[in-house]
Amino acid sequence: MTTSYYNHSKASTDSESIQEARSHLWPTYAPPDSPVFSHGKGTELYAEDGQVYLDFISGIAVTNLGHCHPELVKVVQEQAEKLWHLSNISRIPQAETLSKKLCDASFADAVFFSNSGAEAVEAGIKAIRGYHAKKNQKYKNRIIGFRGSFHGRTLGTIAAAGNPAHCQNFVPTDTGFDQAEWGNLSQLEDAITEKTAGILIEPIQGEGGIRPVEQEFLTALRELCNRNDLLLMFDEVQCGMGRSGYLFAHQKYNIQPDILASAKGLGGGFPVGACLATREVSDAMSIGTHGSTFGGNPLAMAVANKVLDIVLAEDFLPSVIEKSEKFKRLLDSLCARYPTVVANVYGEGLMLGVECVLPNTEILSLLRDGNLLVGKAGGNMIRLLPPLTVSEEEIDRAVLIMEECFKKASDGEQHLQESLSTANSQFHSAENGGSQK
Numbered sequence: 001m002t003t004s005y006y007n008h009s010k011a012s013t014d015s016e017s018i019q020e021a022r023s024h025l026w027p028t029y030a031p032p033d034s035p036v037f038s039h040g041k042g043t044e045l046y047a048e049d050g051q052v053y054l055d056f057i058s059g060i061a062v063t064n065l066g067h068c069h070p071e072l073v074k075v076v077q078e079q080a081e082k083l084w085h086l087s088n089i090s091r092i093p094q095a096e097t098l099s100k101k102l103c104d105a106s107f108a109d110a111v112f113f114s115n116s117g118a119e120a121v122e123a124g125i126k127a128i129r130g131y132h133a134k135k136n137q138k139y140k141n142r143i144i145g146f147r148g149s150f151h152g153r154t155l156g157t158i159a160a161a162g163n164p165a166h167c168q169n170f171v172p173t174d175t176g177f178d179q180a181e182w183g184n185l186s187q188l189e190d191a192i193t194e195k196t197a198g199i200l201i202e203p204i205q206g207e208g209g210i211r212p213v214e215q216e217f218l219t220a221l222r223e224l225c226n227r228n229d230l231l232l233m234f235d236e237v238q239c240g241m242g243r244s245g246y247l248f249a250h251q252k253y254n255i256q257p258d259i260l261a262s263a264k265g266l267g268g269g270f271p272v273g274a275c276l277a278t279r280e281v282s283d284a285m286s287i288g289t290h291g292s293t294f295g296g297n298p299l300a301m302a303v304a305n306k307v308l309d310i311v312l313a314e315d316f317l318p319s320v321i322e323k324s325e326k327f328k329r330l331l332d333s334l335c336a337r338y339p340t341v342v343a344n345v346y347g348e349g350l351m352l353g354v355e356c357v358l359p360n361t362e363i364l365s366l367l368r369d370g371n372l373l374v375g376k377a378g379g380n381m382i383r384l385l386p387p388l389t390v391s392e393e394e395i396d397r398a399v400l401i402m403e404e405c406f407k408k409a410s411d412g413e414q415h416l417q418e419s420l421s422t423a424n425s426q427f428h429s430a431e432n433g434g435s436q437k
């Protein structure tokens with residue numbers, strides 16, 4: 001990056017010009033005014049004002065190999081000089097290679113490539129319906145999802161998750177989705193009718209609040225699907241690609257889906273998604289039934305091939321589990337020592353949620369002030385998604401920042417409680433005609 005370009009791209013910092021700078025973007029996002037980042041390396045992000053931050057959110061589980069991983073930079077540069085895009089009117093050898101690698105490493109027999117998580121989920125939704133249509137049972141077209149789920153922001157995926165906050169104004173009619181309560185098997189059984197075509201679930205809920213599914217529930221789901229001729233689809237857009245310490249989170253449970261959506265970490269920051277399926281399912285998606293202009297283009301495929309090679313290299317996934325155990329132990333200890341601030345730790349691998357006692361938004365901005373970036377999740381959680389390449393020393397640094405912030409919050413909270421109880425007792429003694437004159 002040249003100096004002049006760097007200066008030119010600098011973001012404004014006073015609040016009026018920030019407002020002006022953002023006035024031509026849809027107001028759908030509300031990032032804090034600062035920090036504004038100019039570059040990153042590994043787990044660190046560098047802000048324009050010179051501050052260095054630890055990135056424990058990874059662009060929401062996307063930059064799983066850290067920022068500007070040298071091997072990814074190299075593969076992007078090499079491919080960018082050869083060929084960016086063809087569309088699927090040509091064979092794309094890099095897509096053929098990647099699909100084989102993904103299938104070798106999973107339950108799947110065939111893959112469809114997309115550009116995003118929502119598109120990968122949509123491909124799976126179509127495949128569920130396409131599969132039943134091909135079997136001459138088109139009446140089987142309803143899909144059951146779970147409350148608290150998140151599957152993306154397209155019309156189909158918001159309807160699948162059924163979150164009223166996302167659907168209102170945008171999904172006016174019944175589009176063929178039902179929702180059951182997370183973990184409630186009898187309610188799920190009641191929701192299944194002869195029209196049900198499949199079940200869609202995140203093996204570890206992300207946005208809804210880092211909730212790993214119970215082994216028994218997942219086993220029961222597979223049996224229910226087998227018994228009722230339903231397809232089981234896993235949304236591993238967030239929890240997949242090594243995040244849980246397994247390539248795909250469900251592999252820990254030894255239960256196989258028929259369809260799986262992947263994205264986020266798959267491109268390490270380059271937009272790419274994939275819908276994996278068994279042969280029986282993919283066979284239903286015959287020529288012309290689905291497509292994408294960008295999906296699986298040479299540039300995206302070159303990057304995703306490299307990401308997968310790195311994640312599947314010996315020792316990579318075991319190291320994620322090792323770091324996870326250490327991180328969880330340290331977080332548990334913080335919960336024990338600052339019970340007025342944080343309560344519990346949830347999650348698998350490096351997809352961890354810390355349930356807060358104080359509002360999670362407050363904790364999040366305190367941590368940001370301490371130069372540690374984390375995310376939020378449902379259930380008043382802060383979400384910790386460091387790059388899978390995070391070092392033990394960086395985990396220690398992050399925990400130290402948390403410790404300082406929690407201590408500050410805990411002291412503030414104690415102070416607040418004390419003044420509240422003083423105010424209370426003064427109020428009561430005044431009420432009783434008390435001792436204070």
Ligand SMILES: *Cc1c(COP(=O)(O)O)cnc(C)c1O
Pocket residue numbers: 115116117118119121150151152153202206207235236237238239263264
């Ligand atoms: C992020 C996410 C999606 C949507 O991915 P996009 O790339 O934003 O479309 C879908 N499912 C889950 C579980 C996610 O976390």
